Amino acid sequence: MIRMGTVGTNWITQQFVEALDLSGRYELAGVYSRHQDTADAFAAKNHAQTSYTDYEEMLDQADLDAVYIASPNSLHFDQARAAIARDISIIVEKPAFSNRREMVAIQAELAQHPQVKFFEAARHVHTPNFQVLSKALLGLPTIQGAALTYMKYSSRYDLVLDGEVPNVFSRHFSAGALADLGVYPIYLAVALFGQPDHVQYFPTWIATGVDGKGVAILRYTGFDITVSFGKTSNSDAPSEIYGLRETVSLDSAGELTHVEERAADGTVTDLSEPELANPMLPEANDFARVLDAPTDPQNLADYRRWLQWSTIVNQVLYSLRVSANLRFPADEND
Ligand SMILES: NC(=O)c1ccc[n+]([C@@H]2O[C@H](COP(=O)([O-])OP(=O)(O)OC[C@H]3O[C@@H](n4cnc5c(N)ncnc54)[C@H](OP(=O)(O)O)[C@@H]3O)[C@@H](O)[C@H]2O)c1
Structure with missing residues (x-):
């Protein structure tokens, strides 16, 4: 099972964790919110193992394989970098990054952490x-x-x-x-x-x-x-x-x-x-497929194509x- 953490507690995160559940390939290991009551309520509703009001604490303590970032767009960059630095894969809501400079910087970080995967959550x-x-x-x-x-x-x-x-x-x-x-x-x-x-x-x-x-x-x-x-x-x-x-x-x-x-x-x-x-659900299944078997030739080809779309x-x-x-x-x- 892929150990997933979440950022943001709006309806889109709820929909995503329901998709994770339907896929049967993830467990909700950590929930982050700026507010303890919101974090606790989201964690309880979705049977998460832990909840945090400190994002970096979640990254350090929840033993995550990946984190889903559904905060306001301008926050994605710093939250993504913090995860990559800890070798945690990132699923970032669209639009993943504010501008080209941020995307280039993220790709440089990914090159330093080749086992980390970056997915932009473009569901359609x-x-x-x-x-x-x-x-x-x-x-x-x-x-x-x-x-x-x-x-x-x-x-x-x-x-x-x-x-x-x-x-x-x-x-x-x-x-x-x-x-x-x-x-x-x-x-x-x-x-x-x-x-x-x-x-x-x-x-x-x-x-x-x-x-x-x-x-x-x-x-x-x-x-x-x-x-x-x-x-x-x-x-x-x-x-x-x-x-x-x-x-x-x-x-x-x-x-x-x-x-x-x-x-x-x-x-x-x-x-x-x-x-x-x-x-x-289809993106949750696709991301799980790559996270579970990143070197499979089909998964590698798909991952590279999604990365190219995201960059363009x-x-x-x-x-x-x-x-x-x-x-x-x-x-x-x-
Ligand atoms: N794929 C889709 O279909 C879809 C649909 C909707 C949105 N999205 C994307 O999802 C992301 C979030 O969109 P949204 O409309 O849900 O945004 P939002 O309501 O403004 O914020 C999302 C979450 O981020 C936290 N947050 C809100 N304001 C913040 C602030 N000032 N500083 C730090 N954290 C803050 C809140 O979580 P806490 O209060 O728990 O900290 C909130 O639940 C965006 O990138 C958007 O484009 C995608």
């Missing part, structure tokens, strides 16, 4: 529907572009309208629409089509100084991808990838729960795999921010 690219989608694209005679959308109104935007700065809309925490939701369609584009040649971001600014929504253009050789995302409005628009007469469409570039193909003759085929018991996504997010002059305090030393 580990799903069976992502496999189905990749396969469907191989059947297209050409790719002429895509329109990817992921837009969900955030209840925390109500707080912004009341003059507050919740974490998810805070520059201090390297947040905003691109970091929080835009990362999903961008991950999809990178995983399907690789690194774009050129990117440009057109944000809609909100009172907290970050982007509340926006449109990004990813230019590839021969086609463009338009990416629409936001946290200040809702969209039910499907995402589409264009062949010639054929189109592959998804319910949402972030959820990826429905995939269908419209053939040249207009026939529509539903390609979707059955609904998942937990949207984080980090670069694309950073280049998009530069194109829009969207800067975070974490960029100070850039």
Whole structure:
């Protein structure tokens, strides 16, 4: 069993530990929260062995194989480094790091600790529907572009309208629409089509100084991808990838729960795999597979591919921010 520790006690950590439980390959060895009562309540609910209010104490004492980091984005870097230094693998929520400098520094640390694995928790690219989608694209005679959308109104935007700065809309925490939701369609584009040649971001600014929504253009050789995302409005628009007469469409570039193909003759085929018991289960299984057998050739190849996606996504997010002059305090030393 993989001994796992957690950082953060919001709903996403709850969903992840439920996925760990479903996978049957992990045990929850330690829970960290800034507050003892929160740590104890989370640990009790999820039958964790120990709880901590000191993160480094958890790393030193809980005998962890890996730690899942689901804190505000700007905190990931220091928390990840502390784990790597102790030879503990890291599963870091998206977007893993604030900028390129942090990603480069993490990769230098990983090179010093070759047994440590780094996974970015980009749940959708580990799903069976992502496999189905990749396969469907191989059947297209050409790719002429895509329109990817992921837009969900955030209840925390109500707080912004009341003059507050919740974490998810805070520059201090390297947040905003691109970091929080835009990362999903961008991950999809990178995983399907690789690194774009050129990117440009057109944000809609909100009172907290970050982007509340926006449109990004990813230019590839021969086609463009338009990416629409936001946290200040809702969209039910499907995402589409264009062949010639054929189109592959998804319910949402972030959820990826429905995939269908419209053939040249207009026939529509539903390609979707059955609904998942937990949207984080496929990634939990994938990470366990690599942690349990890191030298298996298939696992090694998968791990390297995920690392490459994570590196490119980090670069694309950073280049998009530069194109829009969207800067975070974490960029100070850039
Ligand atoms: N994969 C997904 O589907 C998904 C979904 C949602 C979020 N996420 C990612 O998960 C991460 C956390 O997002 P979130 O919305 O849950 O963030 P959040 O609510 O702002 O914070 C997450 C946790 O971090 C701790 N925290 C909050 N504010 C803090 C502060 N000022 N200083 C130190 N720790 C603080 C809290 O835990 P304690 O109070 O227990 O210390 C909290 O439960 C982000 O990277 C986000 O992008 C991923």
